[in-house]
Amino acid sequence: MDESYDVIVLGTGLTECILSGLLSVDGKKVLHIDKQDHYGGESASVALSQLYQKFKQNPIPKDQMEAKFGRDRDWSVDLIPKFLMADGGLTKILVHTDVTRYIDFKQVAGSYVYNKGKIYKVPSNEMEAISSPLMGIFEKRRMKRFMEWISEYQEDDVKTHQGLDLDKNTMDEVYYKFGLGTSTKDFIGHSMALWTNDDYLQEPARPTFERILLYVQSVARYGKSPYLYPLYGLGELPQGFARLSAIYGGTYMLNTPVEKVLYDDDGKFQGVVTKEGTAKAPLVIADPTYFPEKCKSTGQKVIRAICILNHPVPNTSNADSLQIIIPQSQVGRKNDIYVAVMSDSHNVASKGFYLAIVSTIIETDTPHVELEPAFKLLGPIEERFMGIAEIFEPKESGSTDNVFLSRSYDSSSHFESMTDDVKDIYFRVTGHPLVLKKRPQEEEEEE
Incomplete structure (x- = not known):
């Protein structure tokens, strides 16, 4: 040839x-x-037996594994877990190329954020925002004004800018203008704009503005959460x-x-x-x-832990899929910890099982310890596989x-x-x- x-x-x-x-x-x-x-x-997405071969020194025999976790071929585990934003770039490419005809997507049931030791649902509409225990009544009003500014902002209508310049003002200055407190800034920057650390605060506001808008538009597509996930895995x-x-x-x-x-x-x-x-x-x-x-090398390494659970994640209303964001400031880190959860309803696990994949950027010599705050939220873990990847x-x-x-x-x-x-x-x-x-x-x- x-x-x-x-x-x-x-x-x-x-x-x-x-x-x-x-x-x-x-x-x-x-x-x-x-x-x-x-x-x-x-x-790639791999079967459970491949996961054992890849991550465990001495994998258990296939019949033992299937006795515990069900049929090997019912598992399709992502090595690198990510969700699609419903209104994001990848979704637009899928629609443009018509690749959507080969793949079925299911909505991810909810997004949660860790705050002072507990997890809370990220509000996906105004009703949820008003009732959310994440903010006090006055902070909610300020947040509402901030969100109205985001949705009403028009590039060519200075009246909608409220005196802010997205390319000159830092995001910190924008928050200050709306009087938003630290935990609200944390919430907006990490659960909506999805920044993995706080560097964005001192940078011009435009990228953050665009990220929040993408989040809001993605939630508006289907309600519940901004995320989609393909059946049978990534x-x-x-x-x-x-x-x-x-x-x-x-x-x-x-x-x-x-x-x-x-x-x-x-x-x-x-x-x-x-x-x-x-x-x-x-x-x-x-x-x-x-x-x-x-x-x-970018100098960064990612640690990922793939956890198998035989129960839904506690305090998530038995959601069949979700994301948990643990903002770095909540656990004294420089980078956020992410948890992506999928289950048999996405055809990636055996009936009754859940996959929770935890990832973050390594900051210490004991990276597995860095994931502890996430493990604590998951309840009993049946099996876990850990890998480290350099970027x-x-x-x-x-x-x-x-x-x-x-x-x-x-x-x-x-x-x-x-x-x-x-x-x-x-x-x-x-x-x-x-x-x-x-x-x-x-x-x-x-x-």
Whole structure:
């Protein structure tokens, strides 16, 4: 097989699969290779037996495991848990490319925030906000004024700005203007804007304003919570985009390690050699594991603990799925701790079981101890699997050698940063921004 392509993509992580799908739709001839025998790369969903093999020194025999946890194939556990924002970037790409036809989504029942030792539901509408024990009566009024400012703000109508400039005023100054207290700032910044630490307070307010607006619009879509999650787990997402690419003529090769990368005399990418032969293309898109020498560590590591429960998380009204955010200030940390919970109602666990996946950025030499505040909220844990991942990013943009690399998946609880990476790589590869058009049939449905 000695063939030429427009693009070669290495690794079937979500970022890579979205890009191969988008570029195939654009009419590019794409070859997609993965050294592993399954889709998803770092962001795959795996069966329970695979989880034992990956994380435990001496896994228990399969029959014992199934006696305790039900059929192996009923489990589909995300290695990197994230939710989709109902009105977020990834959802828009799914709709634009029509990948939604291959995947069923279910709404996540609720979002909770940790405050002074307890968890509280993040209010998803005005009624919940008024009755929420998170704030006193006067603070609620101030919060209401703040939220009205967010929803009524119009760029070209200075009257709606209330004297604030989103690009000059810091977020701290905005909070001060509305007289919001520390715990409310915590709540807005971490449960709605979903910042993982407090650096945003001293930065211009616009990104936070946009994040809160995204949260509010996402909640408005379906009520209850702003999050969606695919049935059968996140591993469905890369496969959906892989199918899209294949429909548009993309070629896929799993279980195919790259034996050699070819460059021309100027050091530009030329192609790859595999057991199938040589494939040529003027550029390559890949995850960091294919070009470790062209990546650098961000200095951050994420710890993730996958916990199996045989009961719903206490104090969540028996929700079948939820997110808990533990703001860093509540537990004396620099970074938030996230808990993503799914259950058999999402076809990712055996009947009666729940998956709670805890993640945060490591700050000490005893990272497992850092997750204790989250473990305490979960009640009895039947089994837990822990892994640590270093976060890598490309050293260069790819313009000199035509090697375009994605970033590792961060500790955030949703896909917005990953979607930004997709848009960024798409722009670097094509030279023009990714424009998502609404599909005509979707507009008809909305009328």
